[in-house]
Amino acid sequence: MQPQAPDAPLPDPMAAWLRHLESNRRYSPHTLDGYRRELRFLIELAERAKLPLDKLGNGHIRQFVARLHAQGRGPRSLARTLAAWRGFYQWWAPTIGLAGNPVAGVRAPKAPRGLPKALSVEQTQALLDRAPAKVATEPAALRDQAMFELLYSSGLRLSELVGLDLRYTRSAEHESRGWLSLEEAEVIVLGKGGKRRSVPVGQAALAALRRWIDVREQLAPPAASADDAAALFLGARGRRISPRVVQLQLARIAQAAGLPTHVHPHVLRHSFASHVLQSAQDLRAVQEMLGHANISTTQIYTRLDFQHLARAYDQAHPRAGRKS
Structure with missing residues (x-):
């Protein structure tokens, strides 16, 4: 099933909710685009059921989720869908006198929780050593x-x-x-849920940032918008760099470095968490740096750390049972 055409206008209540998230909750454009897509699925399903949005009940929502699941939507995708729908009704229901939120209590099917993909320290070093600024001085290379x-x-x-x-x-x-x-020597970021945090920046990153900032103006157009003029990282046309460009550039460099796995930006986040935890053994500090609201989210990295210890044991312990 495909959602409504992306340029089709949303109903007024949905558009108003997204404006509320943007102006009052400071949600990122990326998150808002995702919510917009999920709301279009809800509109499509409601139209097929020939019901207005204010007449949908809990049973309808469960049927919609079952239909999407049968069409191949995975548990994580459905969880994002339900989060958007639930948030919309939670905001809208009181304004029109609905008795409750029809999405309340509806859960996506459980997904087996796999380990996050992380690079080894050696693989990360190979990737960063391969990054183009090592062999070039063009602004885009220094930016990457x-x-x-x-x-x-x-x-x-x-x-x-x-x-x-x-x-x-x-x-x-x-x-x-x-x-x-x-x-x-820090960045201040606005993470999920509009929560701001400060994260330290290491010396290698600071040096790379200074080299980029020295040439940043070469990509900055003279008549940029206020948002583009303020941006730390710029694309080829002088606008704030897009997530897609970052993904493509990182994948290209990882391939050139000969890494055996597809590398996307979140892999570097996972690698950061795994390596800091291996070194410092401070789960609470890693939680704060990652901006996780719940420490149970961070605890998954302890399983990565255990894998690292198990490999070291197999390689070093005389009674590990490895054949020479």
Whole structure:
């Protein structure tokens, strides 16, 4: 099933909810686009059932989820769908006098929880050594080096990276959601749920950032919008870099480095968490740096750490049973 055409206008209540999330909750454009897609699925399903949105009940929502699941939507995808629908009705229901939220209590099928993919320290080093600034001085190459060093140094989400400003900016046209502080060697980011946190930046990333900032103006157009003018990382046309460009550049460099797995930005976040936990053994500190609301989310990295210890045991212990 495909949602409504992406350019079709949303019903007024849905459009108003998205504006509320943007202006009052400071949700990122990436998150809002995802919610917009999920709301279009709800419209499509309601139209097929020949019911207006305010007449949908809990049973209808369960049927919709079952239909999407049968069509191949996985548990994680359905969980995102339900989060969007639930959030919309939670905001809208009181304004029109609905007795309750029809999405309340509806859960996506459980997914087997796999381990996050993380690179080894050696693989991460090979990737960052392969980044183009090692062999080039063009602005785009220096930008890529700075982005990838920062992703690994600070464990940022992709949306947090592209949302960074060069420095804190506040004007009538633009206010920073996240920004770099070279003086304090940290980035301040706005994470999930509108929660702001400060994350330290390592020396290698700071050096790469300074090299990029020295040439950043070469990509900055003279008549940029307030948002683009404030952005830390710029694309080829001088606009704030898009998540897709970051993904493509990282995948290309990882392939050139000969890494055996597909590398996307979140792999560097996972690698950061795994390597810091292996070194410091401080789960609470890793939780704070990643911006996890619940420490149980962070605890999955202890399983990665155990895998690392198990491999070391197999390789080193005389009674591990390895054949020479």
